[in-house]
Amino acid sequence: MDEKKVAxxxxxxxxxxxxxxxxxxxIAAMLDRDQAEIAQAIAEMEEKRIICGYNTLINWExxxxxxxxxxxxxxxxxxxxxxxxxIAERIYQYEEVNAVYLMSGAFDLTVFIExxxxxxxxxxVSSKLSTLDSVLRTATHFVLKKYKDHGIVMVxxxxxxxxxxxx
Amino acid sequence: xxxxLSEKVKSLKPSGIRKFFDVVSEMPDAISLGVGEPDFxxxxxxxxxxxxxxxxxxxxxxxxxxxxxxxxxxSRYMKRKIGVEYDPKAEVLVxxxxxxxxxxxxxxxxxxGDEVAYIEPSFVSYLPCIVMxxxxxxxxxxxxxxxxxxxxxELRAAITPKTKLLMISFPNNPTGAIMxxxxxxxxxxxxxxxxxxxxxxxxxxxxxxxxxxxSIASLPGMRERTVVINGFSKAFAMTGWRLGYAVxxxxxxxxxxxxxxxxxxSAPTTAQYAGIEAMRHGEKDVEMMRDSYNKRRxxxxxxxxxxxxxCFEPQGAFYLFPRISEFGMTSEEFAxxxxxxxxxxxxxxxxxxxxxxxxxxxxxxxxxEELREALGRLKRFIDxxxxxxx
Numbered sequence: 001m002d003e004k005k006v007a008x009x010x011x012x013x014x015x016x017x018x019x020x021x022x023x024x025x026x027i028a029a030m031l032d033r034d035q036a037e038i039a040q041a042i043a044e045m046e047e048k049r050i051i052c053g054y055n056t057l058i059n060w061e062x063x064x065x066x067x068x069x070x071x072x073x074x075x076x077x078x079x080x081x082x083x084x085x086x087i088a089e090r091i092y093q094y095e096e097v098n099a100v101y102l103m104s105g106a107f108d109l110t111v112f113i114e115x116x117x118x119x120x121x122x123x124x125v126s127s128k129l130s131t132l133d134s135v136l137r138t139a140t141h142f143v144l145k146k147y148k149d150h151g152i153v154m155v156x157x158x159x160x161x162x163x164x165x166x167x
Numbered sequence: 168x169x170x171x172l173s174e175k176v177k178s179l180k181p182s183g184i185r186k187f188f189d190v191v192s193e194m195p196d197a198i199s200l201g202v203g204e205p206d207f208x209x210x211x212x213x214x215x216x217x218x219x220x221x222x223x224x225x226x227x228x229x230x231x232x233x234x235x236x237x238x239x240x241x242s243r244y245m246k247r248k249i250g251v252e253y254d255p256k257a258e259v260l261v262x263x264x265x266x267x268x269x270x271x272x273x274x275x276x277x278x279x280g281d282e283v284a285y286i287e288p289s290f291v292s293y294l295p296c297i298v299m300x301x302x303x304x305x306x307x308x309x310x311x312x313x314x315x316x317x318x319x320x321e322l323r324a325a326i327t328p329k330t331k332l333l334m335i336s337f338p339n340n341p342t343g344a345i346m347x348x349x350x351x352x353x354x355x356x357x358x359x360x361x362x363x364x365x366x367x368x369x370x371x372x373x374x375x376x377x378x379x380x381x382s383i384a385s386l387p388g389m390r391e392r393t394v395v396i397n398g399f400s401k402a403f404a405m406t407g408w409r410l411g412y413a414v415x416x417x418x419x420x421x422x423x424x425x426x427x428x429x430x431x432x433s434a435p436t437t438a439q440y441a442g443i444e445a446m447r448h449g450e451k452d453v454e455m456m457r458d459s460y461n462k463r464r465x466x467x468x469x470x471x472x473x474x475x476x477x478c479f480e481p482q483g484a485f486y487l488f489p490r491i492s493e494f495g496m497t498s499e500e501f502a503x504x505x506x507x508x509x510x511x512x513x514x515x516x517x518x519x520x521x522x523x524x525x526x527x528x529x530x531x532x533x534x535x536e537e538l539r540e541a542l543g544r545l546k547r548f549i550d551x552x553x554x555x556x557x
Binding site for chain 1: 465
């Protein structure tokens with residue numbers, strides 16, 4: 001891929017990684033490119049699954065909605081010829097599973113699960129996750145408070161102290 | 168009772184920004200395009216170093232010129248950025264913001280009646296500092312058609328036998344103009360020819376877009392006749408720390424240190440420790456901020472184009488200086504109506520000197536969401552003005 005294209009891609013990703021609400025004309029203006037080029041680059045990246053989705057970062061703690069998140073360390077037996085991919089797939093297919101990462105270190109997979117209650121999450125781990133053939137061991141850690149997520153501080157509310165007019 | 172005041176102080180006009188500030192502060196729901204400081208918090212690793220210095224009990228005066236460690240860092244930084252070497256022991260002074268350094272430089276160099284040619288529009292403190300140092304301010308009005316750069320012809324026209332100093336500031340507040348090497352070379356020639364000293368305020372040095380900053384001090388024959396003013400405020404988003412510096416020939420800096428010692432003693436110690444960290448490890452923060460300002464610069468330039476607002480493309484700082492004279496109002500009238508009708512504060516160009524009349528200073532140190540809202544209101548406002556004109 002030529003350098004110019006890479007620069008445009010990186011420019012777009014740098015912007016929408018932090019703010020997916022930016023419109024195509026706005027992105028085009030900020031990168032000093034024309035709109036058609038930006039629209040096409042975004043379409044291409046969606047096609048290639050470079051851009052996989054546009055989520056919203058929600059602090060559920062500030063709502064009436066009950067929600068718990070757990071991080072589960074999972075130790076598994078990799079399968080011949082397939083490594084960890086097969087077992088990872090069996091785990092990530094569950095709707096309750098929010099994220100699955102293959103890890104280096106003392107265990108193999110990190111699995112993030114969301115549920116309405118701790119019991120619901122615990123039930124999922126004991127009945128669905130632990131019972132998989134390749135799963136050797138699990139350790140469940142519940143998230144008590146999210147301080148920062150995706151680079152955004154979730155706690156407190158900081159008001160800008162800048163004066164409105166300064167030299 | 169006798170008048171307690173000095174005639175000189177009384178003769179100074181209050182800052183045009185101050186006046187506007189008072190109006191804006193009466194309007195709590197107003198939004199703004201009027202600030203002259205970054206919208207970033209000071210990067211955490213720099214703040215953390217300041218906190219650590221407090222934990223360690225580093226709460227004493229430093230040497231008058233500033234911590235030697237910091238002066239060494241400033242010296243290295245200057246070498247890196249402008250290619251000029253300054254002896255940290257004799258040619259670097261750490262000050263309370265660039266503003267203090269400006270005041271010290273004038274007071275150290277001017278005799279009563281010496282003329283100072285200074286560019287205009289420019290930062291609000293040059294003129295009063297010149298007056299308070301008994302100098303005679305001679306503004307050089309810069310022109311939009313020259314992209315607000317200083318030309319050698321303009322400089323020559325301002326010089327008289329009494330001219331001792333030239334005061335310049337590029338990248339410029341409020342215009343966002345820069346001067347490139349070849350522009351400065353011509354100015355340097357005139358300075359050498361006429362034996363002028365130069366005070367060059369380069370506080371926005373890190374914020375140039377597409378062009379690398381050149382300091383006039385780096386040009387032949389200029390190091391010995393130039394005091395460079397700089398600071399941490401704009402480059403590292405450290406305005407509230409009040410940390411600046413001056414570098415220049417020993418015989419000038421020595422006198423500036425003398426004044427600084429009597430008036431200030433030493434710059435805040437906590438800020439100085441934070442400053443060391445900024446210079447050592449702040450490069451990538453500066454890059455990130457520069458890139459972010461540049462995107463917003465493009466964004467707002469495009470918005471001006473779309474609304475048909477005439478504006479030269481500035482390549483430095485974080486300001487745009489659109490021309491608003493087509494609406495048949497003074498800058499102040501325009502800014503006041505814009506504030507009253509759309510609740511957006513922007514500083515009238517005339518606050519930066521008479522030659523700023525007909526322009527508005529727009530700062531883009533705001534989030535895109537804030538810019539979007541403010542620019543929407545600006546468009547509505549000028550559409551309405553155009554309607555009135557018809």
